[in-house]
Amino acid sequence: MMDNFTTDYSGAGGSGKMDTGSIMEQVKVQIAVANAQELLQRMTDKCFKKCVGKPGSSLDNSEQKCIAMCMDRYMDAWNTVxxxxxxxxxxERARL
Structure with a gap:
């Protein structure tokens, strides 16, 4: 088993060729994850500041509703943009 792994690895690495398609897909996934994390962070910050006047140990009913509506509006705006x-x-690409 170990010999197969070593042979496969050295065969791919020894040729000097990289699978650019695979690397590009990995980069695209990483960018998508980073964008999603940034969106969630911004949305959380903005909606928390808007909806929670005095932070406590729990959210009251109106704060929960406000946050839910704020997040819905934020996502709608994000999707539209x-x-x-x-x-x-x-x-633009079609013009080129």
Whole structure:
């Protein structure tokens, strides 16, 4: 078993060729995760500041509703901007 792993690894590494498609996919996934984390962080910060006047040990009913609505609105806005941005990118690429 170990010999197969070593042979496969050295065969791929020894050729000097990288699987650029695989690397690009990994980079795309990492960027998507980073973007999702940033979105969640921004949304959390903005909605918390907007909805929670005096932080305590728990959220009251109105704070919970406010946060839920704020997050829904934030996601709707994010999706609208993303769709518009992607549409514009596609139009620009088509011109090239």
């Amino acid at each position: 993303s769709r518009t941005y992607n549409s514009r990118l596609q139009r």
